[in-house]
Amino acid sequence: MAKCFSFSATYDRWLRFSYSRMGLKSTTTDLSGDGTVMHCWVPKTYKPNKPNLLLVHGLGASGMWQWNAFVSRFIERFNVYVPDLLFFGDSYTNRPERTEQFQAQCVAGVLKAEGVRKTAVVGESYGGFVAYSMAAQFPEMVEKLVLWGAGVCMEEKDMEDGMFQVKSMDEAVSIMLAQTPEKMKELLEVVCYKPVMTIPTCLMQDFIDFMGTEHLQEWTGLLNALHKDRKMSNLPKITQPTLIIWGEYDRLFPIELGHRLKRHLEGIAQLVVIKDCGHAPNGRDLKGIYEHMKSFLVDPLLSPKKANQTKDQKVH
Numbered sequence: 001m002a003k004c005f006s007f008s009a010t011y012d013r014w015l016r017f018s019y020s021r022m023g024l025k026s027t028t029t030d031l032s033g034d035g036t037v038m039h040c041w042v043p044k045t046y047k048p049n050k051p052n053l054l055l056v057h058g059l060g061a062s063g064m065w066q067w068n069a070f071v072s073r074f075i076e077r078f079n080v081y082v083p084d085l086l087f088f089g090d091s092y093t094n095r096p097e098r099t100e101q102f103q104a105q106c107v108a109g110v111l112k113a114e115g116v117r118k119t120a121v122v123g124e125s126y127g128g129f130v131a132y133s134m135a136a137q138f139p140e141m142v143e144k145l146v147l148w149g150a151g152v153c154m155e156e157k158d159m160e161d162g163m164f165q166v167k168s169m170d171e172a173v174s175i176m177l178a179q180t181p182e183k184m185k186e187l188l189e190v191v192c193y194k195p196v197m198t199i200p201t202c203l204m205q206d207f208i209d210f211m212g213t214e215h216l217q218e219w220t221g222l223l224n225a226l227h228k229d230r231k232m233s234n235l236p237k238i239t240q241p242t243l244i245i246w247g248e249y250d251r252l253f254p255i256e257l258g259h260r261l262k263r264h265l266e267g268i269a270q271l272v273v274i275k276d277c278g279h280a281p282n283g284r285d286l287k288g289i290y291e292h293m294k295s296f297l298v299d300p301l302l303s304p305k306k307a308n309q310t311k312d313q314k315v316h
Contacts, residue, residue: 015068019064024042024071024082031109035092038109040081042081051077052078056121063085104138125149143240148289152261153232155231191251192280245293259271272292
């Protein structure tokens, strides 16, 4: 019997309704006429008295799924933009590029099409790689940068040196792009500090089915492009004020990468470590992360060290 109900599809429809109710609208932009189309949630009514904020998602479902908890918090203070990166949601390209540099160029193209000249940018995990590249390529556009669990300072040799739990990119791809409930459980063990392992297998399979395999080859290409030939010596130094947020027990991108990035950006970056948190935060962690983001993005005179610091966060 064919499956007649999908929790993931239902949640997706609810998110679309929620984003619309919060004052955002769904748009698609044909960037070049060569088969590159970017989807983005943008303000229904642009408020020139508000600053702009771009939220760039990581691997997984669309930007709409990953930023829902934050859009509702930021929408009153910012003109919020939530793009789908290429091969997620409704964004795609016929071009062969798979680098974060190309993703950054496409996101910048959407903002330019929307008339956005300057914005703060927040990038989470894979989205942090894209956000960092935007700051490097378009310094006149990116005013401030928040990087959350983004291992932009990793090198190809780090895997050989044993920094990561996985021993090869093939193993990393099999977990990060989980195609079975068993692999999904492995993924949760990697990204969560204390994973909830009681999620029913049927819900995991429903999410896998919802994501589909249409772009599996492209997602694999994105991961391989992050890792292959990566060297610190090739990482540009950006100039924008930067807030680095990291989970204390991040097993996907170990916290050493956060310290490495802070050293790389000496003088312009602050590192906030969220205690008892993995790569993927829980509800309590989200509140702390939001407070640090808000103090950094809203009040230029208030550093994360002084704002809303609790026993669950520490600043370096």
